[in-house]
Amino acid sequence: MSGKEPGSSVGGIESGIAGADPGVVSPLRIYAVVLSVGVLCSLAIVATYEWTRPIIAENRIAQRRRAILDVVPQADSIQAFAFDEEQQSFRPVPENSDDGGLVFAGFDDSGDLVGLALAARAMGYQDSIELLYGYDPASESVVGIRVLESRETPGLGDRIETDEDFLDNFKRLDVRLADDGRSLMHEITFVKPGEKTEAWQIDGITGATISSRAVAEMLRESTNTWLPRVQSSVDKLRLETGGGSA
Numbered sequence: 746m747s748g749k750e751p752g753s754s755v756g757g758i759e760s761g762i763a764g765a766d767p768g769v770v771s772p773l774r775i776y777a778v779v780l781s782v783g784v785l786c787s788l789a790i791v792a793t794y795e796w797t798r799p800i801i802a803e804n805r806i807a808q809r810r811r812a813i814l815d816v817v818p819q820a821d822s823i824q825a826f827a828f829d830e831e832q833q834s835f836r837p838v839p840e841n842s843d844d845g846g847l848v849f850a851g852f853d854d855s856g857d858l859v860g861l862a863l864a865a866r867a868m869g870y871q872d873s874i875e876l877l878y879g880y881d882p883a884s885e886s887v888v889g890i891r892v893l894e895s896r897e898t899p900g901l902g903d904r905i906e907t908d909e910d911f912l913d914n915f916k917r918l919d920v921r922l923a924d925d926g927r928s929l930m931h932e933i934t935f936v937k938p939g940e941k942t943e944a945w946q947i948d949g950i951t952g953a954t955i956s957s958r959a960v961a962e963m964l965r966e967s968t969n970t971w972l973p974r975v976q977s978s979v980d981k982l983r984l985e986t987g988g989g990s991a
Contacts, residue, residue: 806841809877812891813849816879817860820851826982828974835978848975849877850982858983860888863971867963870955872896874905878915878964880972882979886944887918887964895956902956910938911950911957919944920968927973935961 813823826835826848835848849862861880866873875894878887890912897903905911923930931945935958941948947964950957975982 806843808893810840812877812893813851813862815891816862816877816889817849817851818889819853819859821854822852824850824852826850833974835974835982848971858882858979861975861982863967863975864893865963865967867959867966869895869897869959870902870953871898874956874959874963876960876963878967880920880975882976884917885919885921885972885976887915887920887968890915890960890964897953897956902953904950904953905956905960908950908953910948914941914947917944918947918964920972922973922976926977929969929972933961933965933968 810823814820823840825838825840825842827838827842828835828846828848838847840849847864850858851860851862853859861882862877863880864875864877866875868874873894874892874897876890876892878891879889880886881888892906895903895906897905918933919931920933921930922928929945931943934943934946935949936942936946938949938951940946947957947961949961
């Protein structure tokens with residue numbers, strides 16, 4: 746048998762606790778500190794988001810307005826319209842509405858309708874591409890595009906914004922409606938660079954095939970959906986307002 750007294754183990758534990766290094770921090774305290782820091786960081790992120798959200802929204806609307814005036818350069822004022830699915834008609838809404846399904850009518854200083862701007866979006870090579878395109882209801886043609894958002898590869902995919910030959914596709918892109926007014930006479934078609942032979946075709950960009958094809962596809966989808974609605978409502982859009990916001 747051991748010569749130690751029965752109480753010696755208990756005494757050793759007590760003396761160990763009493764002699765514990767005061768510099769050692771308990772796991773519970775570490776957890777509490779980490780949790781507090783996490784809560785503070787979360788609050789800071791939320792506060793920053795709430796503070797910057799209206800600024801970001803205001804900047805996006807300003808960017809959109811500049812793009813509208815780029816693709817409808819004759820416009821002196823703008824009026825936004827939303828499409829009512831139930832009524833199958835357009836209704837005026839504030840220009841700063843943050844709705845992806847808006848149509849923007851451009852008016853000259855006499856109040857005459859000079860063009861429309863519509864949005865389109867599709868997946869590119871890196872991420873989604875969003876743009877505005879101008880539409881001339883008199884000639885039934887797309888008359889310009891302006892990229893709003895793109896993360897395409899610099900020097901390659903982003904050439905959809907800078908390549909002059911590619912942008913020439915949209916100086917007078919044929920999007921005339923068929924006789925029934927419900928579809929395009931010729932759907933927008935993507936072709937390889939240098940192979941364009943028709944006014945409704947889009948020449949791609951060498952080295953940026955995916956990005957330029959994405960532009961063609963989003964325009965094909967958007968024009969098929971929106972132009973029958975828009976063209977049948979042109980007279981009403983003229984009557985709804987004698988001009989938009991200056």
